């Protein structure tokens with residue numbers, strides 16, 4: 001089966017590009033399941049219920065989050081109603097919403113989507129390694145899920161690589177998000193898990209992490225805020241990871257980083273043509 005993961009959507013430009021690309025790629029690449037990280041979809045900060053719906057309507061089977069999960073206060077309430085919207089698993093007990101969701105793919109497979117957040121250079125929260133371990137013990141590739149995807153939202157590459165190898169052979173995909181910059185290390189790990197340290201963002205790369213550069217530059221120089229961060233509105237690159245999975249084992253048989261459009265990849269890649 002074929003699965004596509006797209007990294008953090010930043011603002012209107014990233015949203016527009018992703019919403020345009022998803023139905024087209026679903027059709028052309030015969031995708032069975034699509035996951036998108038939506039933590040920066042609403043003007044760079046969090047996600048509204050309307051935007052979550054827009055992504056689902058475009059063909060996203062699951063929308064994952066991260067440290068910006070609850071930047072839009074309405075998310076604290078509406079997240080309970082949406083099984084496709086998944087916030088970090090290792091937030092404190094009592095946090096609204098869910099950290100994992102078992103969802104049906106187009107080919108009938110049961111896909112367990114897990115979102116977890118790293119702890120290196122980020123807020124101190126519960127251990128992501130143990131939280132995911134508990135989750136996939138309760139619902140493993142052999143009992144409960146045909147495919148397991150982990151979106152690991154983290155800053156440090158070391159933590160991401162350690163988690164990838166910790167989960168190797170027990171999940172189908174470990175893909176990193178949060179840095180908004182794609183890495184060139186996508187591969188299949190020794191025991192069959194597809195891995196990429198960071199999927200990169202869906203947004204305008206002529207920016208600072210998807211935001212117009214003036215304010216970030218000012219803050220580095222002056223150490224004081226001057227204005228709000230505003231998403232950069234130039235043409236977006238849709239960035240992510242395409243994975244082919246053996247439906248019998250739930251492990252990866254093919255993996256390729258995806259960059260589509262915008263300044264990073266103006267021409268369409270030929271993967272799965």
Ligand SMILES: [Fe+2]
Pocket residue numbers: 008039040066178179180
């Ligand atoms: Fe992000």
Ligand SMILES: [Fe+2]
Pocket residue numbers: 039066067068153177178179
């Ligand atoms: Fe983030």
